[in-house]
Amino acid sequence: METNRVEAFSDGVLAIAITIMVLELKIPDTPDLHGLGEIVPTLLTYVLSFVYIGIYWTNHHHLMHLTSRVDGGALWANLNLLFWLSIVPFTTRWMDESALATLPVLVYGVNLLAAAVSYTIFQSRLIRLQGSESRLAHAISNDAKGKWSMAIYVAGCAGTLLSVWIGVAAYVVVATIWIVPDRRIERAVAGNSTAGDDA
Numbered sequence: 001m002e003t004n005r006v007e008a009f010s011d012g013v014l015a016i017a018i019t020i021m022v023l024e025l026k027i028p029d030t031p032d033l034h035g036l037g038e039i040v041p042t043l044l045t046y047v048l049s050f051v052y053i054g055i056y057w058t059n060h061h062h063l064m065h066l067t068s069r070v071d072g073g074a075l076w077a078n079l080n081l082l083f084w085l086s087i088v089p090f091t092t093r094w095m096d097e098s099a100l101a102t103l104p105v106l107v108y109g110v111n112l113l114a115a116a117v118s119y120t121i122f123q124s125r126l127i128r129l130q131g132s133e134s135r136l137a138h139a140i141s142n143d144a145k146g147k148w149s150m151a152i153y154v155a156g157c158a159g160t161l162l163s164v165w166i167g168v169a170a171y172v173v174v175a176t177i178w179i180v181p182d183r184r185i186e187r188a189v190a191g192n193s194t195a196g197d198d199a
Contacts, residue, residue: 006078007064013082014057020089021046042096048175049092052112055178056085056119066136067126074129077122084115105164106157112171113153120146149174 026042028035060081070078091111095104123140130136156170 003064003067003070006070006075007061010060010064010078010082011057013086014053014060017086017089018050018053021049021092024089024093041099045092045096048171049088051175051179052115053085053088055175056081056115059119059178063123063126063136066134066139067130069129070126071129074122074125077118077125081115081118081122084111084118087111088115100164100168102160102164105167106160109153109157109160109167109171112174113150113157116146116150116153120150145177149177152177 025046026039028039088111091104091108095101095108098104120143123143123146127134127137127140152170152174156167156174159166159170
């Protein structure tokens with residue numbers, strides 16, 4: 001089947017997740033810098049989660065542009081990914097309202113790790129469908145960045161038990177790694193678009 005509906009549905013779910021997080025932002029108790037300062041932690045947790053959803057949206061977009069067809073397995077793999085991303089507003093709010101307590105920060109990290117594993121499963125399914133010689137397979141290659149990211153998540157989750165700041169630092173590091181889109185995929189998408197124009 002074609003990929004248009006998969007991409008449109010995924011875009012909708014991610015847009016709703018971002019909207020939910022925006023609606024849950026607290027209004028300062030007082031209309032001054034002191035009141036604004038009190039909600040800075042809330043704003044920072046929102047920014048981190050917004051960046052993460054933006055990263056997934058960008059990479060999902062690139063992934064689908066290099067995909068010509070999907071099957072039932074790919075649809076369920078995509079739904080699995082969207083499930084974990086749709087929980088991000090909940091884990092974000094819990095982490096914020098607990099003032100970065102250990103368990104909420106750990107659960108937030110597990111949420112991010114589960115999303116990363118789900119994305120890898122979805123990506124692998126698409127590569128299998130397109131073929132080992134496809135443009136998608138060559139663009140992803142061995143996905144070293146994805147593997148390193150999951151290792152950092154695991155280390156961050158474990159480190160949270162010692163200090164929540166170890167976990168927070170790990171989550172920020174992974175976001176920083178991915179905030180710049182993968183150049184290989186961008187080049188493959190650009191090449192795909194050019195090929196389509198030539199046709």
